[in-house]
Amino acid sequence: MNVELKDIQKTFGMVHANGGISLKIPAGTIQGILGENGAGKSTLMKILSGFIRPDQGEILLDGHTVSIHSPADAIRLGVGMLHQDPLDFPPLRVIENFILGSAGGLLPDQGAVLRDFKKLAGQFGFSLDPEAYVDSLTVGERQQLEILRLIWLGASVMIFDEPTTGISTAQKMKLFAALCLLAEQGKTVLFVSHKLDDVEGLCSRVAVLRQGYLVGEAKQPYSTKKLVEMMFGKTISVGGRKPCRADKVTVNLSKLRVEDYRLKVRDVNLDVHCGEVIGLAGMEGSGQGLFLRAVGGMTHTVGGKILIDGRDLTGRSYQTFKKHGVAFLPAARLEEGLVPGLTLTEHFILAEEAKGFFINWDKGRLLAQERIKEFDVRGIPANTVESLSGGNQQRALLALLRDSLNLLLLEHPTRGLDIESVIYIWNKLKERCQKGTAILFVSSDLEEILQYSDQVLVFFSGKVTPPLDASTLTTEKLGELIGGKGWPESTDEGKLA
Amino acid sequence: MNKIRWLNFGFQIGAVILALLFTTVVLLMAGAPPLQAYLYIIKGALSSITNISNVLSAWAPLLLTTSGVLITFAAGLWNIGIEGQIMVGAIFTTGALRLLQNSTVPSGWILLIGFLAGMAGGALWAALAGVLKTFGGVNEIFGGLGLNFVATAFALYLIIGPWKRPGIASTSGTLMFPDKLWLPTLPKVQFSVWALGLGILVVILVYFLLRGTHFGLRLKAIGKNSKAALLMGVPTWQYVMFAFLLCGVFAGLAGAIQVTSVYHRLTPAISSGYGFLGLMVAMLINYQAIWAAPVALFFAALNIGGIQLPIVLKLDSSLSGVLQGILVLFVLLVEGARQRLFRKR
Ligand SMILES: Nc1ncnc2c1ncn2[C@@H]1O[C@H](COP(=O)(O)OP(=O)(O)OP(=O)(O)O)[C@@H](O)[C@H]1O
Ligand SMILES: [Mg+2]
Numbered sequence: 001m002n003v004e005l006k007d008i009q010k011t012f013g014m015v016h017a018n019g020g021i022s023l024k025i026p027a028g029t030i031q032g033i034l035g036e037n038g039a040g041k042s043t044l045m046k047i048l049s050g051f052i053r054p055d056q057g058e059i060l061l062d063g064h065t066v067s068i069h070s071p072a073d074a075i076r077l078g079v080g081m082l083h084q085d086p087l088d089f090p091p092l093r094v095i096e097n098f099i100l101g102s103a104g105g106l107l108p109d110q111g112a113v114l115r116d117f118k119k120l121a122g123q124f125g126f127s128l129d130p131e132a133y134v135d136s137l138t139v140g141e142r143q144q145l146e147i148l149r150l151i152w153l154g155a156s157v158m159i160f161d162e163p164t165t166g167i168s169t170a171q172k173m174k175l176f177a178a179l180c181l182l183a184e185q186g187k188t189v190l191f192v193s194h195k196l197d198d199v200e201g202l203c204s205r206v207a208v209l210r211q212g213y214l215v216g217e218a219k220q221p222y223s224t225k226k227l228v229e230m231m232f233g234k235t236i237s238v239g240g241r242k243p244c245r246a247d248k249v250t251v252n253l254s255k256l257r258v259e260d261y262r263l264k265v266r267d268v269n270l271d272v273h274c275g276e277v278i279g280l281a282g283m284e285g286s287g288q289g290l291f292l293r294a295v296g297g298m299t300h301t302v303g304g305k306i307l308i309d310g311r312d313l314t315g316r317s318y319q320t321f322k323k324h325g326v327a328f329l330p331a332a333r334l335e336e337g338l339v340p341g342l343t344l345t346e347h348f349i350l351a352e353e354a355k356g357f358f359i360n361w362d363k364g365r366l367l368a369q370e371r372i373k374e375f376d377v378r379g380i381p382a383n384t385v386e387s388l389s390g391g392n393q394q395r396a397l398l399a400l401l402r403d404s405l406n407l408l409l410l411e412h413p414t415r416g417l418d419i420e421s422v423i424y425i426w427n428k429l430k431e432r433c434q435k436g437t438a439i440l441f442v443s444s445d446l447e448e449i450l451q452y453s454d455q456v457l458v459f460f461s462g463k464v465t466p467p468l469d470a471s472t473l474t475t476e477k478l479g480e481l482i483g484g485k486g487w488p489e490s491t492d493e494g495k496l497a
Numbered sequence: 498m499n500k501i502r503w504l505n506f507g508f509q510i511g512a513v514i515l516a517l518l519f520t521t522v523v524l525l526m527a528g529a530p531p532l533q534a535y536l537y538i539i540k541g542a543l544s545s546i547t548n549i550s551n552v553l554s555a556w557a558p559l560l561l562t563t564s565g566v567l568i569t570f571a572a573g574l575w576n577i578g579i580e581g582q583i584m585v586g587a588i589f590t591t592g593a594l595r596l597l598q599n600s601t602v603p604s605g606w607i608l609l610i611g612f613l614a615g616m617a618g619g620a621l622w623a624a625l626a627g628v629l630k631t632f633g634g635v636n637e638i639f640g641g642l643g644l645n646f647v648a649t650a651f652a653l654y655l656i657i658g659p660w661k662r663p664g665i666a667s668t669s670g671t672l673m674f675p676d677k678l679w680l681p682t683l684p685k686v687q688f689s690v691w692a693l694g695l696g697i698l699v700v701i702l703v704y705f706l707l708r709g710t711h712f713g714l715r716l717k718a719i720g721k722n723s724k725a726a727l728l729m730g731v732p733t734w735q736y737v738m739f740a741f742l743l744c745g746v747f748a749g750l751a752g753a754i755q756v757t758s759v760y761h762r763l764t765p766a767i768s769s770g771y772g773f774l775g776l777m778v779a780m781l782i783n784y785q786a787i788w789a790a791p792v793a794l795f796f797a798a799l800n801i802g803g804i805q806l807p808i809v810l811k812l813d814s815s816l817s818g819v820l821q822g823i824l825v826l827f828v829l830l831v832e833g834a835r836q837r838l839f840r841k842r
Contacts, residue, residue, distance in 0.1 A: 318727065318728070319730065319732055322730050328728060330728060335722070335724060335725075336722075336724045336725050336728055337725055337728065338722070338725055339717075339718045339721045339722040339725045339726065339729075340721060340722060341717075341721045342714075342717065342718060342721060346714055346717075346718075347729075349711070349714060350714060350715065350718055350726070350729050350730075350731065351729050351730070354711040354715075356711075357710055357711065357712070358709050358710055358711075359709050359710060359711055359714060361709075400729070
C-alpha cells in the first residue's frame with residue numbers, strides 16, 4: 001500500500017512534536033525514519049496508526065484520504081504498529097494474547113489459531129511457547145509475539161518503532177530477513193530507529209526528523225556523516241576507552257547459583273573491583289538477566305555467597321542491598337522503573353532518602369530541575385513520566401540514581417537512546433566509576449559491551465565464561481560465544497579453554 | 498489552562514444534570530411525582546433543626562469512612578471490607594462499654610476507652626484483609642467481601658446470643674446504654690460536636706497526608722506502579738498494610754461514633770452503609786481529598802432527606818441511594834467521555 005502523509009502537525013502543550021511533516025512512502029519499500037531522541041518519530045507513527053489524532057494534516061492510503069480515529073480503524077485499513085515500549089500486556093498466555101484483538105467471532109477456533117501461530121513463528125524462526133504466560137517473556141520475546149500478531153491480523157503497512165533495541169543480534173538478523181520478505185510481498189514497512197547501522201543496512205530510503213520537522217531524505221547508498229549531521233545538526237565522535245578500575249574489591253561472588261524454571265546459572269565466582277565495568281553479554285534469556293537480578297537481591301539465590309563491601313548479604317531483600325549502596329535499573333521503563341501518572345519532581349522526591357515527614361516541594365522541584373539539566377532530559381519537573389519520549393524516560397531513570405553507590409546494576413542502560421545520548425550517559429556513568437562505583441550491565445549491543453566494559457562475562461543457556469578482558473576481545477569472538485560456539489565441550493561449566 | 502478548568506467544571510455540572518434527569522425518569526416510571534419527591538428530600542434534610550442536626554451527625558461517620566478509603570485508594574486498593582471494619586469497630590466499642598459500664602471508672606474515661614477499642618477493632622479487621630492480600634495473595638475485594646459477612650454474622654450472634662437483652666433475644670439490637678455513656682450532644686438534638694470534630698480533623702489530616710508527605714507520595718507510587726515503587730526503595734507490603742490499618746482505624750472510629758452517639762447500642766445494621774457510601778464519595782470526587790467534606794455532606798443530606806419519603810409519598814427511602822448511585826455512575830461516565838475526547842485530540 002502507498003502511504004502519504006500530508007502536513008502532519010501535533011503539539012503537546014508547548015512542544016511541537018510534529019511541525020508539519022509531509023512524506024510519501026511507496027508500497028514494497030522499507031522506509032527508515034531516523035532521528036534523535038524526542039525528534040517526533042513515535043508521535044508521527046502513532047498518528048499514522050491511530051493512537052494519536054493529529055492537530056492538522058491528512059493521511060492518504062493508495063491515494064485515498066482516510067480518517068483514522070483509533071488503532072482499530074488503522075488495523076482495519078491495514079496499518080499496524082509495533083510499539084517502542086510494548087504497551088500493556090495482560091497476564092494472559094501467549095496464544096490468548098495472540099487471539100486478542102482479532103475480529104473472529106465469540107469463540108475463536110483455538111486449534112486453527114494455534115496452527116497459524118506455529119506456522120508464522122516457524123516462518124520467522126521465532127521460538128515462542130504458546131502456552132507460556134506473557135509476563136514471563138523477555139522484552140525481546142514480547143516484541144516477537146507482537147510482530148506475529150500484526151502479520152496475522154493482516155497488516156499491509158507495518159510500523160516498527162525501534163524494534164531492534166530489545167533483541168539480540170541473532171534475533172535482529174531474523175527480524176531483518178522477515179522485514180525484507182514483507183517488503184518483497186509488496187507491504188510497506190516503516191522502520192523507526194536512531195541506529196544508523198540498522199537503517200543503513202536495511203532501509204532502501206530514509207527520512208530524517210529533527211525537533212519535529214522533516215530535515216531531509218536520503219536513498220541508498222548513504223553517507224553516514226551526512227546522516228549524522230542531519231540527525232543532530234552537527235558531527236559526533238565516540239571517545240576512547242578510559243578504564244578506572246581500582247584495587248579494592250567491592251563485590252565478591254562465590255559459587256553463586258541462580259535458577260528459574262527454564263535455566264540454571266551455576267557456580268559463578270567473581271570479584272568486582274571499585275570503578276570496574278563488567279558487561280554481561282548473551283542472547284536474551286541466557287541467564288544474564290537472572291544473574292544481574294540475583295546480585296541485586298531481587299531473585300533468590302539457590303547457593304553460594306554474595307558479599308557487598310565485605311558484608312554477606314546472601315538471601316537478603318532488595319531493600320537491604322539498596323541500603324548497602326546497590327542500585328538496579330530495569331529495562332522495562334514504564335513497567336518497573338517509573339511510575340506513570342507521577343511527575344518528574346515526584347519521582348526525584350521518591351528516589352531520594354526521605355528526610356522528615358513532610359515533603360519539601362520547593363527543594364524537590366529544585367532537585368528535579370538540577371538533575372533534568374544535568375542529564376539533559378527534555379522535559380520540565382511538572383511533566384508526568386509517560387509524556388516524555390522513550391529516550392528521555394531512559395535519561396530520567398538514570399537521573400534518579402542516588403549518589404555514592406557501591407554497585408550499579410543496569411539492564412540495557414542505553415536502550416532507546418541515540419548515539420549522542422549514549423556517549424553522554426556513559427560519560428556520566430564513568431564519572432561514577434571514578435568515584436568508585438562498580439557497574440554490572442546487561443546489553444544486547446555488542447559494540448556497547450566492548451566499548452565500555454573492562455571485563456566481559458558471556459552467558460549461554462545458563463553457562464558463564466570467566467571474566468574476559470574486553471580490550472582483547474573482538475566482536476566476532478564475542479558473537480561466536482554468544483551463539484554458543486567456542487565453548488568447551490565438557491560439562492565442566494564456567495571454565496573456558 | 499483556565500479555559501480547560503471551566504470546561505471540566507461544565508462537564509461535571511452536565512453529569513449532575515444528567516443524573517437528575519435519569520432519576521426523574523425512574524421516578525416517573527414508578528408513578529411518583531418527581532418534583533415533589535425532590536422537594537421532600539430537601540425538606541427532609543433542611544427543614545428543621547432536628548433534620549439539620551441529623552444530617553450533621555450522619556456527616557461525621559461518612560467523613561471518616563471517606564477519608565479511610567481515600568488512603569486505601571491512593572495505594573491502589575479497593576477496600577470493600579470497610580463495612581466489616583466499621584462493624585467490628587462498633588462491636589469492640591460495645592464490648593468495652595459493656596465491660597466497664599458498671600465499674601467505678603468515670604464515664605468520660607469509659608467513652609475514651611470505647612473509642613480506642615473501636616479503633617483497634619477496625620484496625621484488626623483491616624489488618625486481616627491486608628494479611629490476606631499481602632501474604633495470602635487474596636484480592637482485597639474478595640477478602641473484604643468475605644470479612645464483611647463474617648463481621649455481620651458475628652454481630653448478629655452477639656446480639657441474639659451472649660449480649661442479648663434480658664428476657665428477649667431480638668435482632669433489633671442490644672440493650673441501650675445509660676445516658677452517661679452517650680457522647681455529649683447539643684441540647685435537645687442528636688448531634689455531637691465531638692463526633693463531627695473528629696470527622697473534620699481526620700479529613701484535614703488525610704488531605705495533608707496525601708498531598709504533602711513522603712508517606713502519601715509513596716502510597717501513590719505503590720498505587721500506580723508497585724514494581725517501580727519497590728525498585729525505588731519503597732517497602733511496598735509494609736505500606737500496603739499500613740494503608741489498610743489506617744483505613745481500619747478510621748472505620749473503627751466511625752463504628753464507635755455510631756454506637757456512642759447515634760444508636761447507643763449495637764445493632765446488626767450499625768454501619769448504616771457508610772462504608773460503601775464512603776467508597777462512592779471517593780469515586781465521585783475522583784480521589785481528591787479536597788472535595789471530600791462538601792460531597793460527603795451532600796450525600797449525608799440525601800440520606801437523611803430520603804427518610805421521609807416512605808411516609809409522605811409511599812416511596813421507598815432507598816430513592817436517595819438510587820440518586821447517589823446514579824450520580825456516581827454519570828460522573829464516572831462523563832469523566833471517561835471527557836478523557837477520551839481530550840486524549841484523542
Ligand atoms: N503524551 C505526550 N504529552 C506531552 N508531550 C509528549 C507526549 N508524547 C510525546 N511528547 C513530546 O513530544 C516530543 C516528541 O516525542 P516522540 O515520542 O515522538 O519522540 P521520538 O522521536 O520517538 O523519541 P525517542 O527516540 O526518544 O523515542 C518529545 O519532546 C516528547 O516529550
Ligand atoms: Mg520514540
